[in-house]
Amino acid sequence: MGHPVLRARARPIEPAQIGSPRIQQLIDDMFETMQEYQGVGLAAPQVHLSLRVFVAGFAPNGDDDEDEESGRGVPRMALINPEITPIGAELVEDWEGCLSIPDIRGRVPRSREILVKAYDRRGKRIEVKAGGFTARVIQHETDHLDGVLFLDRMKSFQTLTFLDEFGRYWSGPDSEPVKVE
Numbered sequence: 267m268g269h270p271v272l273r274a275r276a277r278p279i280e281p282a283q284i285g286s287p288r289i290q291q292l293i294d295d296m297f298e299t300m301q302e303y304q305g306v307g308l309a310a311p312q313v314h315l316s317l318r319v320f321v322a323g324f325a326p327n328g329d330d331d332e333d334e335e336s337g338r339g340v341p342r343m344a345l346i347n348p349e350i351t352p353i354g355a356e357l358v359e360d361w362e363g364c365l366s367i368p369d370i371r372g373r374v375p376r377s378r379e380i381l382v383k384a385y386d387r388r389g390k391r392i393e394v395k396a397g398g399f400t401a402r403v404i405q406h407e408t409d410h411l412d413g414v415l416f417l418d419r420m421k422s423f424q425t426l427t428f429l430d431e432f433g434r435y436w437s438g439p440d441s442e443p444v445k446v447e
């Protein structure tokens with residue numbers, strides 16, 4: 267946080283460039299970085315590249331592509347030039363963190379369900395519905411492409427919490443571990 271690229275609107279990637287070695291390598295590197303830091307998602311501005319691409323994926327039980335509604339699993343995805351439309355007006359509040367804002371957690375309202383239009387890493391135009399935690403992660407990462415951080419989305423800073431205190435007071439035995447995004 268504080269690097270200007272995190273506050274800039276990132277540039278779209280030309281669809282014809284998606285298959286290029288540069289973009290393919292970038293996506294591979296971003297998946298690797300996300301896993302190294304145990305994140306659920308990572309957007310290009312977080313590695314100081316102002317491009318509209320993010321990666322995400324999280325398998326809480328070691329399963330791939332766990333159903334998004336059944337838990338906090340997030341299917342593995344690399345989305346390019348994503349556009350989000352909320353489905354309905356319902357908002358849900360939950361904890362978020364961010365690799366660019368280390369060791370801080372806060373509760374953020376997000377649309378419960380969204381429609382996402384994007385390109386996948388093969389350059390194919392896709393349109394998917396997402397709900398629950400997956401919808402939250404996609405909204406968080408797409409915000410990064412517009413220079414928006416989760417702090418900007420909080421209704422108040424009353425729930426802003428250090429990771430130590432989060433572990434002590436707010437992640438009870440019933441809660442899933444909250445991972446950084």
Ligand SMILES: [Zn+2]
Pocket residue numbers: 363364365366406410447
């Ligand atoms: Zn983030």
